[in-house]
Amino acid sequence: MYWLRVEDFDYELPERLIAQTPLSSRDESRLLVVDPVTHDIQHTHFREITSFLREGDVLVLNDSRVIPARMYGEKVDTGGRVEILLLRPSEREQSWIALTRPAKRLRLGTKIRVGNDDDHVMVEVVGVEGEGLREVRFWSDEPVVDIANRLGEMPLPPYIHASLEDKDRYQTVYAKHVGSVAAPTAGLHFTEELLKRVREMGVEVHTVTLHVGIGTFRSVQVEEVEAHEMHSEWYEVSEATAEAINRAKSEGRRIISVGTTSLRTLESAGATGRLIPGAQETDIFIYPGYKFRMVDALITNFHLPKSTLFMLVSAWMGTDYAKEVYGVAIKEEYRFFSFGDAMFLTRRAPVDGTSQV
Numbered sequence: 001m002y003w004l005r006v007e008d009f010d011y012e013l014p015e016r017l018i019a020q021t022p023l024s025s026r027d028e029s030r031l032l033v034v035d036p037v038t039h040d041i042q043h044t045h046f047r048e049i050t051s052f053l054r055e056g057d058v059l060v061l062n063d064s065r066v067i068p069a070r071m072y073g074e075k076v077d078t079g080g081r082v083e084i085l086l087l088r089p090s091e092r093e094q095s096w097i098a099l100t101r102p103a104k105r106l107r108l109g110t111k112i113r114v115g116n117d118d119d120h121v122m123v124e125v126v127g128v129e130g131e132g133l134r135e136v137r138f139w140s141d142e143p144v145v146d147i148a149n150r151l152g153e154m155p156l157p158p159y160i161h162a163s164l165e166d167k168d169r170y171q172t173v174y175a176k177h178v179g180s181v182a183a184p185t186a187g188l189h190f191t192e193e194l195l196k197r198v199r200e201m202g203v204e205v206h207t208v209t210l211h212v213g214i215g216t217f218r219s220v221q222v223e224e225v226e227a228h229e230m231h232s233e234w235y236e237v238s239e240a241t242a243e244a245i246n247r248a249k250s251e252g253r254r255i256i257s258v259g260t261t262s263l264r265t266l267e268s269a270g271a272t273g274r275l276i277p278g279a280q281e282t283d284i285f286i287y288p289g290y291k292f293r294m295v296d297a298l299i300t301n302f303h304l305p306k307s308t309l310f311m312l313v314s315a316w317m318g319t320d321y322a323k324e325v326y327g328v329a330i331k332e333e334y335r336f337f338s339f340g341d342a343m344f345l346t347r348r349a350p351v352d353g354t355s356q357v
Helices: 046-052 144-151 184-187 192-200 238-252 260-269 308-317 319-331
Strands: 029-035 040-045 058-062 063-064 071-074 081-089 095-101 113-117 120-128 133-138 177-180 203-209 234-239 254-260 278-282 295-300 342-345
Touching: 029 046, 029 058, 029 319, 040 046, 040 184, 046 192, 046 342, 058 238, 058 260, 063 120, 081 113, 081 144, 095 120, 120 144, 184 295, 192 203, 203 238, 203 260, 234 260, 238 254, 254 260, 260 278, 260 308, 295 308, 308 319
Parallel strands: 029 342, 058 203, 058 254, 063 177, 254 295
Antiparallel strands: 029 040, 071 081, 071 113, 081 095, 095 133, 113 120, 120 133, 203 234, 234 278, 295 342
């Protein structure tokens, strides 16, 4: 059996192309429009995406909202510095599972003061998990999400070194359901006005929810792709969204996913070829050889080398061609990663000898 190697998904990126800050206007980012079947490539700006949409298309957004989940504090007994990254609520009252540093020094019962002299809350380690994870309890009657909104910071990826002046720029304009520890970044390019234009041209806009979890901060540590295990993430598809997408699929209209999180939701809930409403957890891992069932076109940012998201894009258009497209983007000095530019992959490369509409 042939095993894909993680090294197969590596590419060289000049550090200067890693976007450190968002542009002044969301939709002024650049857009690389790619047809993976004909290999036609066009260069434009995101505000012109309506030129590549058509009446009857269905645009699917992930409406998860990012928690300002990174919090800093100090151990009560030693004054040692502590970082807490909230991941998800646990079953115990006022308690969350968190990624912590330095985890080895945070034993059961450790008390931490989070915040500053003027505004702080006491936190206690009430559970010890693996891989740096701790269950922490907030000794306050205030909802933990409200505490995070007041005392926390946006959990920007480690490759972003600049400070974020406006927290809302790491939220989509349609963010609604709180629960993510990283933004579904393909959606950051949309403005309210652009979405209005999209709807006015006869494109249906629907939402799903997938809360982006710890996996977005974890690199692939194995040599063979198939050996990598994805962390589970919670998603929900409403009855209305499922009905609309199933109807569009039956009528041969395009389902366009805004971002890999929306795509993973649709492919998870649509594993049978028909979208099933409801709430579930998914650890779907998409890499070359995967057969897409629900999504016909994809809007996405540029992803890190050797990441599961670059593997997903490689599954969409072929690994060699994905590297070729990224090479074009590098040559043209597109901005990469979370605050970077975007691609519109207008259809899927055929994997079974048939072109995708």
